[in-house]
Amino acid sequence: MPLYQAPLRDMQFVLHELLQTEQNYQKLPKYQEAFSRELIDQYLEAAADFCVNELAPINQQGDQQGCHLSQGMVSTPQGFKSAYEKYVELGFTSLTADPEYGGQGLPTLLRISISEMLCGSNWAWAMYPGLSHGAMRTIEHHGTEQQKHRFLTKLIAGVWTGTMCLTESHAGSDLGLIRTKAVPNPDGSYAITGEKIFISAGEHDLAENIIHIVLARLPDAPTGTKGISLFIVPKFNVDDQGNIQNRNNVLCSAIEHKMGIHGNATCVLNFDAAKGYLIGPENRGLNCMFTFMNTARIGTAVQGLAASEISFQGALAYAKERLAMRSLSGAKYPQKNADPIIVHPAVRTMLMTQKAFSEGGRALAYLLAQHVDIVESSDDVEQRQKSDELLALLTPIAKAFLTETGNESAKHGVQVFGGHGFIVEHGMEQIVRDARISTLYEGTTEIQSLDLLARKVLKTEGKLLNHMTGLIQEFIEQNQSDQALSVYLEKLDELKQQWLSITRKIAEKARQNPEEIGAVSVDYLFFSGYVVFAYLWARMAKVALEKLSDGVPDTKFYQAKLSTAKFFYQKLLPRTQMHAAAIASGAEAVMELDEDAFSF
Structure with a gap:
């Protein structure tokens, strides 16, 4: 098994040298006093120690042992529970949460960098606390004060974990097809009935309660996505002070037998008139x-x-x-x-x-x-x-x-x-x-890919794309006198222009045939990804060149950064032209074959 080592040096390069975190976060009132380079590095080092010494050693055994279901209860692999207790003890569950409810109020950037180490050392384990962050954010943004005190504080403390329950067997990405029902109860709660599948961390033995964030339909709700509401459904019912009461009618009826991430319980959850609480406005659940x-x-x-x-x-x-x-x-x-x-x-x-x-x-x-x-x-x-x-x-x-x-x-x-x-x-x-x-x-x-091309680019008439190409142009103009960067800037400018040109041509074709969007969207996303990487690699090359010019001692690191930038530009960036050619060919070859002619 690969012996995971936290890539702290490169993480610090991105945080401190490329993104200039300490300097830029001084401009954000929330972090002016509490967020420093020293604090970032302390958290990163603590997380690295945890990942290398606690998570990585149980990664392979978690894959081999998997999760086991018995009478609706899921047991996780050996070592997973003790690792979670250590994680809670270190305070990582509360990193970015609101201090009013027990959080530390630190930036998302710090959580994301720590999340990288968690996933790299033990992907399956990392998903248990990872899902909780989304549940916290949803309740923080859309919950009532009562809901926050009832559910959020224990989530932040790590005593409870969270999930999101969207998918149903007949409704994957098309959430407008969901059938789970929510019927009002006399006490203001709702009876949630339905089956959700593919629920990561949906049942486990790591925490004393699990807070499910569930999409369901109210009686007489409009069809489609406009008729979906959002509910908090706990595994165990709780009183107004957040004390655990009786078991709610939420049962794990199966865990999926998966290709990978065996250490994470991917569950089928059955809600049988389970008690739930509306979060956000009625029929606006998808927005929340x-x-x-x-x-x-x-x-x-x-x-x-x-x-x-x-x-x-x-x-x-x-x-x-x-x-x-x-x-x-x-x-x-x-x-x-x-x-x-x-x-x-x-x-x-x-x-x-x-x-x-x-x-x-x-x-x-x-x-x-x-x-x-x-x-x-x-x-x-x-x-x-x-x-x-x-x-x-x-x-x-x-x-x-x-x-x-x-x-x-x-x-x-x-x-x-x-x-x-x-x-x-x-x-x-x-x-x-x-x-x-x-x-x-x-x-x-x-x-x-469809979201990117259809909604974010074409629907906004290129407004969002222009923001990104504007950043690229700004970088080019600011550094055009730097001869050492010219090899990057010339190619970057060429790709920026090509990105805009390709987009205009797709828009023209799509006005005649909307299928053009779906036919080229994946190639468009890949093209876009390589160009965004080209922009970031040019920025990283600039930092490396400046550091070497300043005579810093860590020359091998910066030379390696330049060599990698060169490799990306010469060996990987030409892939953009393959995607560009595929985009130019349009939808004809994709849509030509009649459905009845598909055979094997």
């Missing part, structure tokens, strides 16, 4: 749920980033030790029977791809988290709006692109190991199995 879903989408992007990082770590360690053949340019280690495989260009290509995706993904995920904090904390209305619109554009890109590149990295990890990668003991195949779900969670890659 998006608070949870958008949080979860960034969290899923981080899972993709984590897959790239841990697969890179495993492959790199193996490539330095495994001996096979000699370098084509002559033996590099003549004292050994063969050279380590890291000398071979084919292996180095896979390793560099993993490294480029991991470090680029980290920059994008942390950038998103920083804009979440601006939206929620800045007193500059214009800046809040710009950040909100940038998040709207970049969230589907990050969710889909980081999970797809995470899967590619996981595949490379197995490939570097060769036949050994296919063997369970080495742990590389587990990364592939665990990572595969990430492209499906919170809307598949195809759903995210």
Whole structure:
């Protein structure tokens, strides 16, 4: 099994050098006094110690033991419960929550960076507390004061955990089809009846109560998404002070037998007139749920980033030790029977791809988290709006692109190991199995692509896209006199113009045939992802060049950053032209074959 090591040096590079967190957060009134570089590093080091020494050692056994269901109760793998107790003891459950209800009031950026380490060291375990953050945010944003004191305080303390219950067997991404019902009770609560599937962490033995955030329909509600309401449904009923009472009518009837993340209980939950409480306005549940879903989408992007990082770590360690053949340019280690495989260009290509995706993904995920904090904390209305619109554009890109590149990295990890990668003991195949779900969670890659192109770009007539291309143009103009950056800036400017041109052409075609949008949306998202990465890699190259010019001692780190930027631009960025060509071909080849002619 890969021995996970928290990538603290690169995390600190992104936080302190690329995003200049301490300096920028001084502009946010909420964090002016309480958030410093020293505090960030202290939390990161504590989280790294927890992940390396508590979570990573139980990752593989969690995969092998899995979860077990007996009489509606789920037992988690050995060590999971004690690790959760340690996590609570360290105070990580309350990081970003409102201090009024027991939280520490720290930025989302810090939680996201810690989440990366949790997912990298033990993906299945990380999902238990991970789902709670979305439940907390939903209740914080939309709950009544009574609901906050009743449910939120225990969630923040980590005594309880949370879930979101959306999916039904007949309704996946199309939530307008859900059938779960909510009937008013005389006491103001609701009787929730229905079945939800694929509920991550839906039942377990880590916490004394589980708070389900459930989508359901009120009697006579409008059809479709306009008739969905949102409810708080606890596993155990509680009184007004939050004290546990009797068991609610929520039962785990099955746990899914999955390809991966075996250590996390993915449940079928049956609600049989379970007591629930309306959160937010009637028939506006989907709007409220998006608070949870958008949080979860960034969290899923981080899972993709984590897959790239841990697969890179495993492959790199193996490539330095495994001996096979000699370098084509002559033996590099003549004292050994063969050279380590890291000398071979084919292996180095896979390793560099993993490294480029991991470090680029980290920059994008942390950038998103920083804009979440601006939206929620800045007193500059214009800046809040710009950040909100940038998040709207970049969230589907990050969710889909980081999970797809995470899967590619996981595949490379197995490939570097060769036949050994296919063997369970080495742990590389587990990364592939665990990572595969990430492209499906919170809307598949195809759903995210449609959201990006149809809603975020075309529906806004390019307004949100112009914000991103404006940032790129601003970076180009600010650095156009820097000859060392010219190789990046010229390509970045070219891609920016191509991005805008492609978008205009799609819009023109779509006016004649709406199917053009669906036919090219996935290629459009990939194109967009590579361009966003190009922007971030150019920014990282700029920082590295400045540090080297200043004569900093850590030259190897910054030289490696420049080499990775060069690799991304020369070897991975040309993929944009493949996607551009596919986009230009349009919908004809996709839609030509008649449905009746599909056969096997």
